[in-house]
Amino acid sequence: MYPAPRICPVCQDELAIAKLECRNCGTAVQGTFSFSGLAQLSGEQLVFVETFIRCEGKLNRMEKEFGLSYPTLRARLREIIKALGFSPEEAGKEIISDEERARILDEIAQGRLTADEAMTLLEA
Secondary structure, three states: OOOOOOEOOOOOOEOOEEEEEOOOOOOEEEEEEOOOHHHHOOHHHHHHHHHHHHOOOOHHHHHHHHOOOHHHHHHHHHHHHHHOOOOHHHHOOOOOOHHHHHHHHHHHHOOOOOHHHHHHHHHO
16 A cells, blocks of 8 residues: 555645545545644654664664664654654753763763663663
């Protein structure tokens, strides 16, 4: 199956879904339905989201999958956040407090945490 087009080829306005039909029995429901938020994303962005989910949201794992740097992946994630209509500033708020971040860095310095363990804690 092909993905549903989102833009009218004549006037470039947004399309609405008008009919849903069961492939098994042919039952149809007609009306005006909207696309999900994810349907707003480009094919490349959907691949990114699928990979993000498969990698459990760990951008460091995605670096290997895409062969891209962590900052590049963060930038792409922020673009997707914007495309979905969310504020990147809200999405980028620190989950870990400055005190917790400092504690983790101290534990690295004292040899109680490896860099990989610290990255896991900082990305949680």
